[in-house]
Amino acid sequence: MQIKKILLTGILCVCIFCVQGQKLNKSSIKGQVSDEQQQRISFATIRLLPGNKTVATDQQGNYQFLDLPSGSYTIQISVVGFKKVEQKIVLKESEALSLSFSLKGSQNELKDVAISGKTKATKIKESGYAVNVIETKQYANTNSDINQVLSRSTGVKIREQGGLGSDYTFSINGLSGNHVKFFIDGIPLESYGSGMSFNNIPINIAERIEVYKGVVPPYLGSDALGGAVNIVTNRDRGKSLDVSYSYGSFNTHRTAVSGSYTYPKSGLKVNVNSFYNYSDNSYKMRTYPKANVYLKIPTPDGTDFETLSSAKRFHNDYQSYMGQVELGLADKKWADIAVLGLTYNNVKNERQTGATQEKVYGNVDANSHSVIPSFRYRKNRIFVDGLSATVFANMSISKEVRTDTSSYSSYQWNGKPKEYFPTKGEMGDKSILHYNSNNALVQLNLNYQLSDQHLFNLNYNLNSTTREGYNEIDPYNKTYNKTNRVSKTVVGLNYQQNFFNNKLTNSFFGKYFGFSGRPDANKPTETAAYYGYGLASTYKITEELGIKASYEHAYRLPGLVELYGNGLDVSGNHDLKPENSDNYNLGFFFGKTIGKHRFSADGSVFYRNAKNYIISRPYTNIDGGAYSESQNEGGIKIKGADFELKYTYGDLLSALVNMSYYDAVDREKLEKGTIREKISYGSRTPNEPWLYGNTDVSLGKNNVFGVKGNRLQFNWYMQFVNDYSLSWSKLGDKTTKDYIPAQWIQNIALTYSLKNGRYNITGEARNLTDQIAYDVFKQQKPGRAFFIKLRYNIHSF
């Protein structure tokens, strides 16, 4: 019923737009921008004078200006790496002028030109949202995954438990874990099954990453409390191929292949995205008195402990691979893109530690794989000018198995097990836990450009998850055996207005969250509905300087496992309410180019007030069994600030420094259900870095060693994390408190590129000074490591 209502509302909106659209009879210009090889150029800036109207080409190189009065115009086309084109035109009344451009220039070489057009990244940054946009091009030759690139960004902190593929917690402006949502091309990551994760997706798959802090635009149709990350991949690029392989310390291999090809005549299109990762993750664990870390093992006679100065991780192999093939048609009358896809991913993961590194595992493994068929469709100018639609649907079928059958209760850092208990595993009684989950997603996005000033967006999302869990060793035990289902509907409506020649942009949005869930087949369905809303505004004071502000009353609905448990080590909590937060951002951006010098700066302050905060609490039952259960807590208040400064000099030098700070405090005065004052009221939440920053400096030169089209580039990157307390810092005598020491991690990389970036070789050193660095719950991260990466990359063939 609910779905029908929403669809009807959507159709009604569309009809209203259509009626309005048909009233217009003004002139328009549209066309395409391509290079000399007829490859279409996306993100080219098209400027129309007088009036200074600016649009960018889409991924197919298309652009359009609507509702133009008749008259004489000058049209300018500019894009990085190409010569600027300018043409005078005369537009008659009600004329639909078609005008395409072919640009000259070397497409792979960045020329020393003053860049007049703005990149897509700059444009997104200048929207009202508090957003970081990371163009991944500069990292494509490094051995990074998405997380490592994101952690260089302001307001973002990724805390990893170990090496490649390890568990991680993602935090945006102090809200972390489930409070942040992830997307690939606007599709929630969770709908890709369990194997897709930011710690295994190589950077080469991505073209751009957008980090929305606190306020999430409705086109990312999901419930996110603290923000969202959207990865925009390199697909639908016409013809392109990117192949890379890297090898390095801890026997780490990484391969990524992504490519696309469109048959010009038939419009038949093939996209391939794939990666393979493997690592022993056998880095050294260290004893480090400064951090109160001692690797203790019993002496051979068992009467005492001895301290190992270091020990290699011995049960931490990680392997993951993903393959995605898309087949479809492009540029048809009925569709700009219509593509069927199939994705498969597979992860094998040996667990080395529990939540802390004191708990050492030697025989606990987790394996999972998912198959995901998908369909996507896009059409611009559907029914009427200015209306475009995208549709996405997929179904992920995932299986996960966690094996814990060692007969030992635990292992030690020397790789040896402790006592033999025939019925025991390392996490409790022996178990082979199976989780089968299916996730179905349908997403519809409608955009309607009423005029240059008014843009509407409607997003509809239906996400349904079922999950079944059982223990292979104890298959008839009902505690383990559980099937449940949760469906979430998210509808977002956004209205954007642009005034004063695009100087002022306002977005107003509302979101509807519908929930229905069933704890198991015999129980009745539970339903609930919630409404979120927000706005984002930006005002450009000058061409260089602007300010922006945004606000959202955000919701996150509890997930399936939080509500109903997994039947194994997570107990469900039916009484969970959705968490909500009022998120405020205020920021500025500045960018100035003088000759070859380009300087940019942006900064923001923010405030979050999160209520009914869902927290997972571990507890031990009377028999010593370890479980966790989610609960609504009073929540936290966060205030903070971040900034980023960037300077580039032509293609010779680029330098960046940023810093992020936040103060998250317990906002609830009384313990729940009591009149007892909380001892943590007003105190900073523990175990979270609250001050951190990065510097990133690149030096490069083209045409070195007398060879044309090559480039040598050196990069130095440093990450700083201030010390932070492992527990509530106010509580307990100061002398007893445990801190994670401040960290200064330095990475360097040297890349040599040939043939305008077609062939690349990179040598990279991570954690060059071999610092002992820790993360969440004082888990040690890898020490010094070296990698070499080979990459082949072409945009046309």
Place this chain on the structure above:
Amino acid sequence: MFTKTKNRSLLFAAALFTAASITACSKSNGGDNGPSAGNPEFALHYSTSKGSYLLPINDLMSGVITPVGKGTDVTSIFTWGENIIQKGKYFYNVEPNSGKFGKYSFEKGVLETVKEIPFTAMSYLYLGWHTWTDDKTLMIGGRGNSEYAVINVDNMTLEKSGVFNTGKELPKDHTLSINSITPQGSKIFLTFMVRNEVTKLTYDTAYTASVDYPSLNNFKITGKDTRSAPPGALRNGYFHKFSDQGNTYILTHPMPMLGGNKPNMPTGFYRVKDGSTILDPGYFFNVSALSQGDNQLGVEYLGNGKALLINARDAKNVVKEKNDWWYKPMWEYIVVDVNTQQIVKKLDFPGLLNSRSAIVKNGKAYIAVNDAKADAIYIWEYDSSTDKLTRGAKVEGGDGDTPVLYKLR
């Protein structure tokens, strides 16, 4: 060069965030439990929503006892409260997850590790009992089994460990579940129940036995009694015996969940006459019979034959699920007299959360009173000679779990 960079960046950071710091508000810590200097006489182990703490107490009767800036977060040290053994300023603990036996000292309000040794001498590391055979020799055993270990806590060595050898005294496939243990010179006197490992049943019988010490040989069953069981406690750290006028009184723990789960049996005191190794057949103080069939747990001996117990008021109807044994406000403090065999007093509190510890000093008992409806846990003083109750220090931050008080000198 490196340090320079560091300093510059820090300066940078400092400059930028001065504004943010200025706006950051701070909250005062509130009251204080007397001067923090010196060695506190008492300590409190309790849990809060932010971990469990061992806190110093300088004054039981005034001020605020708080973990803000005081004490030690023992969440990851004392992971299982029943495994804590305290003697003077020293705390001993078996850590079941990592297989460690540790000795810690609590001085100047801070817990410090003296020494930790690997401890795998028992198959089940949740303690059922402990006893001191002399000042430096600690004997411990597992809950619900007949395993034991003897540890010299001066040099932290394991002196002996194993399973009580019952010889022919018990049939094959039968094990002990020791409920009280009393060193008597060259002998040890045990009270226990017997479990049939084939049927997995524990008999409704209280047994007594003696065994030679220190050889732990020559195990002899000295008697059986079916008036109540188990004769003593099932879990370590539960008060269950005291001596008065040369006699030892042992409280039985038939209570479900926290005791031996014998709902058909009453809670009461057995008596062991001085030098005897049997339960006095002429004495049984049936406390349940005086309290509408309720079961009790022991709290502390008050002197003059009087003991403080907590009564699980109407648990038969109140307890619906396992956790209710701890978190239902059904507990009431009662004072019983083993000589007159009477409940002499019910302390005037509303129904409380589970509490099982008290300190006795100069004839006065100090108890932690956890009333779920109050703004905090409070220490109360009960003077049994004048029958007077006085409210004392406030304990900030406690949750529904049982606070435990320790006397350090």
